[in-house]
Amino acid sequence: MTLTAPSHNPPLSGPQTDLQPVSMRTEGGLRAYLRKVVAIAAKDLRAEARAKENLSAMIAFSVLAVVVFGLAFDLRVPRADMVAPGVLWVVVLFAGVLGLNRVFGAEVDRGSLSALLLAPIDRSAIYFGKVIAQMAFMLTMEAFVVPIVLVIFDVNLFSPWILAGLFLGTLGYVSVGTLFAALTASTRARETMLPILLLPVMVPIFVAGVGLTANILDGREVAEFGRWFLILAVYDLVFITIAFLIFDLIWEDA
Amino acid sequence: MTTAAMTRRRTATGGWEVALLALNVATVIAMAALVWASLLYARPAINLSGDEQTAQRIFYLHMGCNIGALAGFIVSLTGSIIYLLTRNLDWDRATQASIEVGTICGLGTIVTGIFWAKPTWNTYWTWDPRLTTATITVLLYIAYLLFRNGIDNRRTRARFGSIYALFAFLSLPLTYYSARWFRSIHPVVFSGDNPEAQGGFALGATMTQTLFIAAIAFSLLFSSLMILRWRILRLEDRAAELREEIE
Amino acid sequence: MTDTALISVHNLHKRFGRKPVLRGIDLDVAQGEVVALLGANGAGKTTLMRMICGLAKPDRGEITLGGVSLRRAGRELRRYIGLVTHAPLLYDSLSAQENLHFFAALYDLDQPEDRIESVLRAVELWARRRDPVRTYSRGMIQRLAIARAVLHSPPVLLLDEPDTGLDQSSSQMLHDLIRRLGASNRAILLSTHNLDRAVEWADSVCLLGNGKIVRREPTGQLNGDRLRQIYAEADGTP
Numbered sequence: 001m002t003l004t005a006p007s008h009n010p011p012l013s014g015p016q017t018d019l020q021p022v023s024m025r026t027e028g029g030l031r032a033y034l035r036k037v038v039a040i041a042a043k044d045l046r047a048e049a050r051a052k053e054n055l056s057a058m059i060a061f062s063v064l065a066v067v068v069f070g071l072a073f074d075l076r077v078p079r080a081d082m083v084a085p086g087v088l089w090v091v092v093l094f095a096g097v098l099g100l101n102r103v104f105g106a107e108v109d110r111g112s113l114s115a116l117l118l119a120p121i122d123r124s125a126i127y128f129g130k131v132i133a134q135m136a137f138m139l140t141m142e143a144f145v146v147p148i149v150l151v152i153f154d155v156n157l158f159s160p161w162i163l164a165g166l167f168l169g170t171l172g173y174v175s176v177g178t179l180f181a182a183l184t185a186s187t188r189a190r191e192t193m194l195p196i197l198l199l200p201v202m203v204p205i206f207v208a209g210v211g212l213t214a215n216i217l218d219g220r221e222v223a224e225f226g227r228w229f230l231i232l233a234v235y236d237l238v239f240i241t242i243a244f245l246i247f248d249l250i251w252e253d254a
Numbered sequence: 255m256t257t258a259a260m261t262r263r264r265t266a267t268g269g270w271e272v273a274l275l276a277l278n279v280a281t282v283i284a285m286a287a288l289v290w291a292s293l294l295y296a297r298p299a300i301n302l303s304g305d306e307q308t309a310q311r312i313f314y315l316h317m318g319c320n321i322g323a324l325a326g327f328i329v330s331l332t333g334s335i336i337y338l339l340t341r342n343l344d345w346d347r348a349t350q351a352s353i354e355v356g357t358i359c360g361l362g363t364i365v366t367g368i369f370w371a372k373p374t375w376n377t378y379w380t381w382d383p384r385l386t387t388a389t390i391t392v393l394l395y396i397a398y399l400l401f402r403n404g405i406d407n408r409r410t411r412a413r414f415g416s417i418y419a420l421f422a423f424l425s426l427p428l429t430y431y432s433a434r435w436f437r438s439i440h441p442v443v444f445s446g447d448n449p450e451a452q453g454g455f456a457l458g459a460t461m462t463q464t465l466f467i468a469a470i471a472f473s474l475l476f477s478s479l480m481i482l483r484w485r486i487l488r489l490e491d492r493a494a495e496l497r498e499e500i501e
Numbered sequence: 502m503t504d505t506a507l508i509s510v511h512n513l514h515k516r517f518g519r520k521p522v523l524r525g526i527d528l529d530v531a532q533g534e535v536v537a538l539l540g541a542n543g544a545g546k547t548t549l550m551r552m553i554c555g556l557a558k559p560d561r562g563e564i565t566l567g568g569v570s571l572r573r574a575g576r577e578l579r580r581y582i583g584l585v586t587h588a589p590l591l592y593d594s595l596s597a598q599e600n601l602h603f604f605a606a607l608y609d610l611d612q613p614e615d616r617i618e619s620v621l622r623a624v625e626l627w628a629r630r631r632d633p634v635r636t637y638s639r640g641m642i643q644r645l646a647i648a649r650a651v652l653h654s655p656p657v658l659l660l661d662e663p664d665t666g667l668d669q670s671s672s673q674m675l676h677d678l679i680r681r682l683g684a685s686n687r688a689i690l691l692s693t694h695n696l697d698r699a700v701e702w703a704d705s706v707c708l709l710g711n712g713k714i715v716r717r718e719p720t721g722q723l724n725g726d727r728l729r730q731i732y733a734e735a736d737g738t739p
Contacts (some may be wrong), residue, residue: 034607035609036386036606036607040607041605042594043599043703044601046595046599047594047595050594050633051594069735076640107287110588110589110591110593111586111589111590112421112586112589112590112591112592113589114556114584114586115590115591115604115649116607117556118554118555118579118584118590119579119607119608120576120577120579120580120603121576121607122608127372176421179421180418183414183417187401187405187414193404196397196400197401197418200390200393200394200397200422201394201421202426203429203432203433204425204428204429204431206427207432207433207436208334208432210436211432211436228432228435231428231431231435234428235428237427238424239421239424242420246420248337249293249338249413250413250414250417251415252413252558498516
C-alpha cells in the first residue's frame with residue numbers, strides 16, 4: 001500500500017516545519033481505545049466548563065421543577081413526603097432530556113460531528129466518551145436536586161442505598177439516552193422527538209427507582225428492595241451492551 | 255403487451271392471492287362468530303350482577319385485543335432483528351405493518367379496559383401490570399411511528415426504526431415485572447380493587463369457548479390487517495422506486 | 502489503474518431522495534497533483550468530497566485511495582485523509598491549542614506538542630493559540646481548520662471551498678500552503694468558485710456539471726478568462 005505519510009520535504013523558505021512527517025501510533029489495543037474515550041469525555045467536559053450553558057440550564061430547570069411540584073402537592077396532598085420519590089425521579093428524567101438534547105445536537109449544529117466521524121476511531125469510543133461526560137453532568141445536577149427535594153418534602157434522601165439506586169438509574173438513563181440522542185440528532189424536530197422516544201423506554205428505571213426510594217424511606221429491609229436493584233442492574237447491563245454493539249450502525253450511511 | 259396487463263399479471267399471482275382472500279374471509283367469519291358468542295352465547299357470570307355482569311362481556315374483546323397487541327410485539331421484534339441482519343426491506347415493512355396494527359389492538363385493549371373497569375371497580379383506570387404494560391407498549395409504538403415519519407431516507411428510516419424497536423421491546427419485559435412488583439407492595443387505595451383477581455369471576459364452559467373464539471378471531475384479524483398493510487407498504491415503496499427511475 | 506493515482510473515483514452515483522446528484526463520476530488525482538473542482542452550487546462538489554472521505558456512501562461506484570478500497574478499509578483509511586469544509590469542524594469554546602490537542606489524541610499522534618506548535622506557526626496562529634476559537638475572525642477560523650486538517654500530515658487532502666470568506670492575506674497564506682502541500686507528494690482535491698484562483702492554485706481543473714465531469718483541463722495553458730469561457734460553454738453560469 002502506497003499510503004504512508006510523506007517522508008520528505010522540499011527545501012523552502014519560511015516556516016516549513018508544518019510539512020514534517022508525523023508519526024502516528026497505528027496499533028490498536030485497549031489502551032489506545034481508552035485514550036480516545038477519555039479524550040472525547042474530557043473535551044465535552046471542558047467545552048461545557050467554558051460555555052456553561054448546558055449544565056446551568058439543567059440545574060435551573062430541575063430546581064424550578066422541584067419547587068413547582070412542592071407547591072402543587074402542598075395544596076392538596078396531606079402527606080407530601082409520600083410523593084417525594086416520584087418527584088425526585090420525574091425531575092431527574094425530564095431535566096436530563098435537556099442535557100441529552102445537546103449531546104449530539106451541539107455537534108451537529110456546529111458541524112463538528114463530521115470531524116468526529118472522520119477520525120480513525122471506533123465509533124463506540126464516541127459513545128462511551130459521551131456517556132461518561134453526560135453522567136458527570138447528570139450527577140452534578142442530581143447533587144443539586146437531592147438536597148432540594150430533601151428540604152421541600154422533608155425526606156432524608158441521603159441513604160447510601162438511595163444514592164446507589166440513583167446512580168444506577170442515571171447510568172441506564174444516560175446509556176440509552178445517548179444512543180437515542182444519536183438517533184434523533186439528524187432528524188427533524190429533534191428536541192421534541194427525544195423525550196417521546198426515551199421516556200417510555202425508561203419506565204423500568206423509573207418504576208425501580210421510585211420503588212426502591214419509597215421502600216427505603218418506608219424503612220423496609222434490604223431483602224425487600226433488593227429486587228429493584230436487580231432490575232436496575234439487568235437494565236444497565238443489557239442496554240449498555242446492546243448500545244455498544246449497535247452504535248456503529250447508526251452512522252452507516254451518513 | 256401493455257403495462258396494465260403486466261401489472262395485472264403480477265398481482266394476480268395465483269396461490270398467494272387466493273390464500274389471502276381465504277384469510278380475509280375467515281377473519282370476517284371468525285369476528286362475526288365472536289360477536290355472537292360474546293353477546294349471546296356466553297352465559298352471564300354467575301357471581302356478578304347488573305352493570306358489572308353486562309360489562310364482563312367486554313372481557314372477550316379485551317383479551318382478543320391483548321392477543322393482537324402481543325402478536326404485534328412478537329412480529330415486530332422479529333422483523334426488526336431480521337432486518338438489521340439481512341437488510342431486506344420486506345422485513346422492515348413487516349415491522350411497520352405489525353406495529354401499526356398492534357397500535358390499534360393496544361388502544362383497543364386500553365379502551366375496553368377502561369369500559370370494563372368503571373362498572374367493575376368503580377374507577378376508570380387501575381395500574382394493573384398488564385394494563386400498564388399495554389399502555390407503555392402503545393406509547394412505544396406511537397413513538398416508533400412518529401420517529402419514522404421524521405426520516406426521509408428510506409434505508410435510514412428502516413435502520414433507525416429497527417434499532418429503536420429493538421430497544422423498545424427489550425425494555426418491555428422489565429417494564430412488566432417492575433409494574434408487577436410495584437403493585438404487589440402498593441397500598442390498596444380503592445375499595446374492591448384487587449390487582450391480581452382480574453375482576454374475579456369464575457369461568458364457565460361457554461365463557462372458555464368464547465375466549466377460545468376470541469383468540470382465534472383476533473389472531474386472524476391481526477394477520478389479515480397486517481398482511482394487507484404490508485402489501486400496501488410494498489406497493490408504495492415500489493411506486494417510489496419507479497418514480498425515481500423515470501427521472 | 503496506476504498506482505500513482507492516490508485518489509481514484511470510478512463510476513460514482515448518488516441520489517438524495519428522488520434527486521440524482523452524481524450520475525457516474527470518474528476522477529483520478531495523482532500523488533503530487535492539485536486538482537480544482539468547479540461547478541455551480543448544488544452540482545455535487547461537496548457530496549463528492551464527503552464520499553471520498555467516507556462520510557457518505559455512494560449508491561453505486563468505487564472509491565479507492567492508494568489502491569485500497571474505501572468500502573473495505575474505511576476506518577483505517579480515515580487516518581490518511583484530511584478535510585476542510587465550510588463548516589469549521591472546531592469547538593468554539595475551546596482554544597486553538599485545546600482543539601488541536603483533542604484531534605491529536607484522536608489520531609494517536611506521537612509528540613503532539615511539537616506537531617501542534619509547528620502547525621500553528623505555519624498558519625500564523627501561534628500567538629493566539631490560547632484564545633477560544635469563538636473570538637477568532639473568519640479568516641483565522643479557516644486557517645485553524647486547515648491546521649486541523651494537516652495535523653496528521655495526510656497524503657490525501659480535500660478542501661471544500663476553503664477560500665470562501667477569506668480576506669486577501671489569509672487567501673494568500675492558503676495559496677502558499679496549498680502549493681507547498683502539493684509539492685510534498687500529496688493528492689489534493691479542492692473546490693472553489695473563484696476561477697482565477699483555480700487556475701493559479703491547481704495543476705488541472707475539472708468541471709462538474711449535470712452529475713458528471715464534463716471537462717478536465719491542465720491549467721498550464723489556461724488563464725482566468727479562457728476558463729470562464731470554457732465554464733460558460735459547459736454549464737451556462739460562471
